[in-house]
Amino acid sequence: MKQITVGVDASSESRAAVRWAGAEATRRQQPLHLVHLWLTHGRTAQAIPHEEALLRAAQRLLQEAEADVRARFPGVRVTSELVTADSPDALVTTGGDPAHNDLLVLGSQGLGAVPGYLLGSVGLHTVAHAGCPVALVRGAEDPARLGDGPGPVAIGVSTRPGHEPVLEFAFSTAARYGTPLLAVHAASRHPALIGRDELEHHAAADHDAEQFHETLRPWRDRFPAVHVVEHLSHGSPARAVLDVAPGAGLLVVGRGHHAALGPRIGPVAHAAIHHALCPVVTVPHG
Incomplete structure (x- = not known):
């Protein structure tokens, strides 16, 4: 064991x-x-x-x-x-x-x-x-x-491949705690849409929301007892996780591996471990 x-x-x-x-x-x-x-x-x-x-x-x-x-x-x-x-x-x-x-x-x-x-x-x-x-x-x-039931589990979600270990840790922890999962994802900035009409911006936001939902769907299926609250943020990824941290009993973020630099603490994990007041778990991923 x-x-x-x-x-x-x-x-x-x-x-x-x-x-x-x-x-x-x-x-x-x-x-x-x-x-x-x-x-x-x-x-x-x-x-x-x-x-x-x-x-x-x-x-x-x-x-x-x-x-x-x-x-x-x-x-x-x-x-x-x-x-x-x-x-x-x-x-x-x-x-x-x-x-x-x-x-x-x-x-x-x-x-x-x-x-x-x-x-x-x-x-x-x-x-x-x-x-x-x-x-x-x-x-x-x-x-x-510390021995009582914790608050909700919060997670900063990336829709890129390779973040499955982060999602698995957060969902399994929420299931074990018996608490909701607060999932936050920072929408893409879409610099190419700057100056375009509002309809295109709405279409881009809808695409982000759909990707976010689809990333979570297999994990909802695997952990049906976990109540998931989705929050699509329009701030930076670091700001997004800090915004959900105050209501959480635990914040889960990823810690990546740069092909040239090796293991590294990225800006999201850096912001979480330096500024979130709740316990923070960094999960290594590919």
Whole structure:
């Protein structure tokens, strides 16, 4: 059976992520694996004498997180691991391997002193390179709600081929949660129609709406119990997902792979993980 892995550190965002992951493991009936990444690269000579104390603190952190999960979610099988490495790739290897993990969960820093800042370099690297979906949970998440029924699942929908993993994750999650699915798609800008008459613009909008509906149709058929609300936006794709995020309990977006540049966080995923207040899941796709 695959597991859910959650990254653990000393932040309030990490505590919220651990509790969110525990609730998710309960819903999925999957084991939960807690990981603390012990980065050795870049340690200064002054820090070396304190290594033993830092190591004990890291071990204690994992023990406390594991005890919290066991107390809150007694039905979840939980394990923990201290991973020593000299690069953040270790978190990708441990928690982002789709052969063993269905989901990797990380805490995300809320908007604060640095406007728009959400994740550190380790988190951003992990989101860009993980082979499985990555959930990012804000520290502002109310722990009292984590075990209760979540709000609707929202998804930014692309009508291009290759986005099936994103749709499958969103529909299956909405079915498991028993909540509606808020599907949003940004209409094409149609620059060739600038200056044309209103009738042509309406025809283009109708074409976008039809494509959007047809993209969702096989997934509606596969998940008939999921109530789908379609929203065709005329803003940018990034603006479209941010507009539906405030009413959602979870926002699902795609994270693509550029033929020349490799894995990358595109503008939609970038906007979602930096500005949406609800938990955000980025799903890798072709």
